[in-house]
Amino acid sequence: MKSEISKILGSIFIIGIMLMGIDWVFGRVADHFFIGSRGSKVEYCMSGGVDADLVVLGSSRAHHHYDTKFITDSLHIQAFNAGFDGRGLTAHLCLLQAIYENATPRIVVLELLPDDLSGTLNNRVDLLKRYYRVNDEVRSVMDMVDNSNKLLTYFSLYRYNSELLKAVEEYMFPYTNADDGYAPLDAVYDENLAVTPQTLDDRVDPVALSCLEQIVELAEEHGTELVVAISPELFERVESSPVEEYCSIYGVPFIDNSALSEFRMHTEWFNDAWHMNRTGARYYTELFISQLQKLDLI
DSSP: OHHHHHHHHHHHHHHHHHHHHHHHHHHHHHHHHHTTOOOSHHHHHHTTOOOOSEEEEESHHHHHHOOHHHHHHHHTSOEEEEEOTTOOHHHHHHHHHHHHTTOOOSEEEEEOOTTGGGOTTGGGGGGGGGGTTTOHHHHHHHHHHOOTTHHHHTSHHHHTTTTHHHHHHHHHSOOOOTTTTOOOOOOOOOTTOOOEEOOOOOOOOHHHHHHHHHHHHHHHHTTOEEEEEEOOOSEEOOSOOHHHHHHHHHTOOEEEOTTOHHHHTOGGGBSSSSOBOHHHHHHHHHHHHHHHHHTTOO
């Protein structure tokens, strides 16, 4: 009986060692081909592709509202849009840390949602999961969000889970940065729909707030002018955003364009209630350039 148990335990041990060996080899090969390949916009940002005077950070509204190609052509400076759909302050911090590894932008525009400090998007840092083993900053932020899977994240098969096909596609068809990171939307919002009320989630999550604080500190350390902005939307909010309060505490310029009447009058400038389309983004970018000029930042 004891010998049978010993055989079973020995077999489990051997299988475990084999699986760890496979995982180690897979991880080294995958990291070699995919990390630093610049095959996607994420890889481009994380591996030194961004070398710009002005960088826009944020989620989908950053991604679709700031026409960085127009900024580059209008101001004769290099601008890059590092916005990513559905991401929060955790991801923004990691991306900015990576950008500073290779470049020092003069201006960073941090486009936030009015409720970004609530922390509801903290776990969206999984966008950078493949970097957990090789990037100290990503590892630190991911552990701050949730360290319950800390051991699993060291396994390459876990880091690349559900991403392998995407990584292969990125390697075969690399990111071209044709529009300086900007991605316009082309749908037109139903002009008969009115501005709708929405309750603001005004909670302040400690992890999200810590990420904002670290972004402010990074900008100060590198001599970068940081501007926090909220772009136009078709929502009516009664509560004030805690983002404004903390920007005031940190001494960071805050531009709240969320309720501009000249944009709400033109629902045809919107793709949906959250996002402007290509036309709205062009008008907004022109306005935002003038706001930066009034702050003597450009």
